[in-house]
Amino acid sequence: MEGAIHNIDLIIIGVYFIAVMLIGLYVARGTKTGEDLFLGGRTFGWGIIGLSLFASNISTTTIIGLSGAAYSSGIVQSVYEWMTGIPLIIAALIFIPLYLRSRITTIPEFLELRFDRRSRKFFSVVTIFTSIVVDTAGGLYAGAIVLKAFFPDLVIWQTTLVLALVAGIYTAFGGLKAVVYTDAIQAIILIFGCSVLAYLMFEKLDFSWENVLAAAPDGHLSIIRPADDRSLPWPGLILAVPILGFWYWTTNQYIVQRILGARDINNARWGVILASFLKIVPLFIMVIPGTMAIGLFPGLDNADQVFPTAVMNILPVGLIGVVLAGLISAIMSSVDSTLNSASTLLVVDFVKTRNPDITDKETVKYGRMTTLILMAVAAIWAPMIENFGGIWAYLQQMFSIIVPPIAVLFLVGVFYKRGNKEGAYATLIWGTIGGIILFVLGQLGYWPLHYVYNVGIMVVISALLFILVSRATPAPSGEQIELYTYKKDLINAGMENVPWYKDYRYQIVLLLVVIGYFTVVFA
Template sequence: MESTISNIDIGIVISYFLVVLFIGLWISRKTKTGEDLFLGGRTFGWGIIGLSLFASNISGSTIVGLAGAAYTTGISNSVYEWMSGIPLIVAALIFIPLYLRSQITTIPEFLQLRFDRRSQKFFSIITIFSTIMIETAGALYAGSLILQTFFPDLVMWQTSLVLAVVAGIYTAGGGLKAVVYTDAIQAIILIIGCGVISWILFGKLDYDWSKVLAAAPEGHFSVVRPMEDEGLPWPGLLMGVPFLGFWYWSTNQYIIQRVLGARDIQQARWGVILAGFLKVIPLFIMVFPGAMAISLYPDIANGDAVFPTLVTKVLPVGLVGLVLAGVISAIMSSVDSALNSSSTLLVIDFIKPIKKNLTEKDIVKYGRISTLIFMVIAALWAPQIQNFTGLWDYLQQMFSIIVPPIAVIFLVGVFFKRGNGDGAFWTLVIGTLAGIALFVLEQFDLWHLHYTMNVGLMILLSTVIFVAVSLLTTAPDAEKIKLLTYRRELLMDGFQNVPWYKNYLYQIVVLVIIITYILIWLW
């Protein structure tokens, strides 16, 4: 597809780059301590937290992928978006007060407090590797591919480098505060840009939903798919999606770091619930446009070309630039969050314990240096992914398989008070090795279950390992872990004396009703 981007649209995109860079550098002037760099000084309110969670989660490949899948195979994969509210509710109910009361900077730190240093280091290493080599490099690679559909003359490595450098500079300078403030702007641009496409497309169909349904193949608008469905079979909807969501929204440093930077528990909980409501929006502005395109452009051969086609053929001059800025926003939000979370893990979990006498100035210095190093690694690796397309798909699948042991030691660990350090560590080790073994069997065509169903099986295995090893070894100190495990008073922590309309529990009820309605509607 040849580029049809006007100079006005290009000017809008360049202006966006400059504004984001300026904001990041301006914030960097006030970044003096490690807490400023890694947690924004613990000053974030609910609006900033919710918008940043949404923006960091939506990558450029997400936008293109959701529209493409809705066009080619149906909307079943949209459940990863609007059902995110469920794990976010779990985070708000249980994990946010545990994390914030612990005053941790990284999620692996919580494992050290609840279990021991072994689990902290193991989890931190896995997280850093996956965040840089999969999340960051993957976002740069996907972002470069997307931009090449609009600008065919772009060179992959140069595009990846520019995206990495811009995100790396303001992230290294301003830290998490620069990330969340630019994320908030990016989230708004993204929603407006994609929302405009949806509205114009729906207008071309006379705002008649029946015309959308009539053009789609049978079952295209059903999220509960048959057992043999390659995209998302119905058992995977129950066995895999909830646990993958829990890991992502409750234990992933890449996501949860802005929650750790909340000024208090109220703001954190409100922010997480706001993110749950925002995650419903992609169904309408990213998924449905792909489905509507079937009626208007039935001859698109490649699903990845659906979104770029809609942008260039549907939008007028000026709005193309806005939507492109939204796509770049999504790319940058993923990259800046990944860089900041990885540098936080390296400094707090590894450098700080070794160098006991670090000053705040030293911590900031190491944080900025590690951000820039990770930026270079991700930028160098991103173009190489095109040479390992098959392998990359397998890595993503393996990544989803090794999630279960992590999910289990957090989710079971806060309720099963007999769970100890040995149980957590060996669950991580054996569970990860079992995941790798399963991955190898798949490559030799000896295992054929969909990866979402594999997640359910691995959750069961990891739970058995965790409980069995914990029961066979020394019990943890009950007093030491008392504040690190579930207790009923956590549910109202921070909300004892607020009016009902500010109570996050009522907001949760509304969110559950919306998710349930969508599930029934798209059944």
């Protein structure tokens, strides 16, 4: 790989590091209570929510994984990005009003209100595990891979440790408010840096879409793939993408936490609509550039090196520093979010349920301690991801195990009012065990189906299990049905005296038109 990083680029990166740390520590001065630490005092407006949702999701895992997948197997993996609007629309219509009315701090807390404490504890443990072992560690590993491309002498485990320390310190002391404010800055840097790189790559191809198509193999720019495709077979667009998306954007603590911190229901809804439109952008500045790289850098052995190779060979001095700062931004924005959410779950769902009378000062102390401990665990695990193949494959394999039973409890549990605590707990236990069995059989070569089929199979099994066990056991209480299940007034909540252009329902219609357009174009 040609090119080298210049001192000017190092200065830009250094300035970025210092700025993020100072912002995080400045915000920490106002973090006095548990609600400040975990929900930013419930003061967030729609702009900060939308930018933070975008930045916390667009990690180095996404940039490196998606561009690598676009290079090796096509743009089909990008549907996880630009179809984000579908689960967020469901969240805006139904789950945001349910969550905000409940005044919950954690998503597992909602399961206790709807079912019982067993479901809350189980879901919380699973979420903490995935937040640290999958999300945080995956982000650290991807970040280390990027930096190693620029600095070949770096050692992966040492690099992940340093990255974890930087993000962990300001997260531990500043809490969610530090996370969302730094995320907003990081989102802007990410979009700018990746847009510049995409523009210059397209320039190398004479701004010709025909040149992009000429270099790409047949079907590379289509999201409809054969049923036996190894990346994402077409049934996965129905069986897996909607379910994985729903879990991630509607029930995942590290994503939903900034929504729970909204100042009101309208700002929460506008924030997720903004994030939905922003999530279409990666198709053009991360995914398609991965396809452009086929013509510009043919024959790369490791797909995870596509983005770093493009940066080193395309960008001039100074802009390398900007893009690298954007990549570091991606590391920080994902790591800080997952650390804060995992800490929130540990303190709120375990420490405070055992000791409900602990003071705000003690709550903040526990929150900071757990953040630093979880940071260390993620840094230790991150180098192990190298044994799982591509970053994107690692993430999707892990998600396919835990998502189906959780998605069923929320999607079915909110609409099926007969669903009860026994059905919920049985679904979590046996649905998760079933997912693990299919995963292990697949790794051993005894189960040939792609993981997207496993998601669909386990969703059906989990739904049947939930319904059958619920029907065979006592019905839930009237309060659980009344306050924590679907009602028509949820959709209209907060819309009184709102002008049409601020009505989130009109915004949803526009979003669906845009998503539908790109679905047809890339079918």
